[in-house]
Amino acid sequence: MEKAFRLAILAVLALIFVSSPFANASESPFIVAHKRVALKKINSGIERISVSIDVYNRGSATAYDVTLAxxxxxxxxxxxxxxxxxxSWERLDAGSLVSHSFELESNVKTIYYGAPALVTYRVLTKSRLQEAYSTPILPLKILSDTESGKMTEKKLLVNYGSHISALLIVILFMHMVFNPSKQSGNKKRH
Incomplete structure (x- = not known):
């Protein structure tokens, strides 16, 4: 009995000894970057692109020498x-957020496929720089011809679509209540 107890204690101590490096590995920064883009037409030949990138540290440790490119x-x-x-930022504490914005202009009509932004940072326990990528952006239709009719239809659908759906459901319900099926009219009542 005493031998089994000692073996159990040794097994628990060995498990703690082996798993302690893995527990320290979970204490590290975890960088998440979110990239957003907005287009604004200045005039018929120039479009302005506003880019905003939010960098979050979702980990449990501080990231040092954080660089966004x-x-x-x-x-x-x-x-x-x-x-x-x-x-660049000197440090990004655990649970914190930093943002960076810039604006570009284009006078070229094109569809542009942008790449994610690169975030590099240093962790105290590792000598090599760590990398994280931002979320990708959808293709940008720069100086594209928008059809005003389709845009008006979409705006109307967005603004009044739920109202129209509710009205149609009420009308359908009233139709079912006031116009019974033909089968119920064939039944004889005694």
């Missing part, structure tokens, strides 16, 4: 107007 914007298509496409 979004260099996927082609120089022959885009001109930088406000801000830079890269930004």
């Amino acid at each position: 979004d260099d996927s914007w082609a120089q022959d298509v885009f001109d930088s107007v406000i801000g830079n496409t890269s930004k």
Whole structure:
């Protein structure tokens, strides 16, 4: 009995000894980056692109020397107007958020497929820089011809679609109540 108890204690101690490095590995930063883009037509030949990138540290430790680089914007298509496409922070504490925004202009009509932004950071327990990528963006239709009729229909559908659906359901219900089926009319009543 005493021997089994000692073996159980040794097994528990060995398990703790083996799993302790894995427990320390979970105490690290976990970087999540979210990239958003908004298009705004300035005039008929120029469109402004507003880019905003939020960088979150969802981990349990601080990330150091955090650098955000979004260099996927082609120089022959885009001109930088406000801000830079890269930004650095000394540290990003656990559970914190930082944001970076910049604006570009384009006078080229194209569909642009942008790449995710790159976030590099340093962890105290590792010598190598860690990398994280932002969420990708949908293809941008720069200076595209919008059909005003379709846009008006979509706006009407968005604004009044739920009202129309509710009205149709009420009308269908009233039709079913006031117009009984033909089979019920054939039944004889005594």
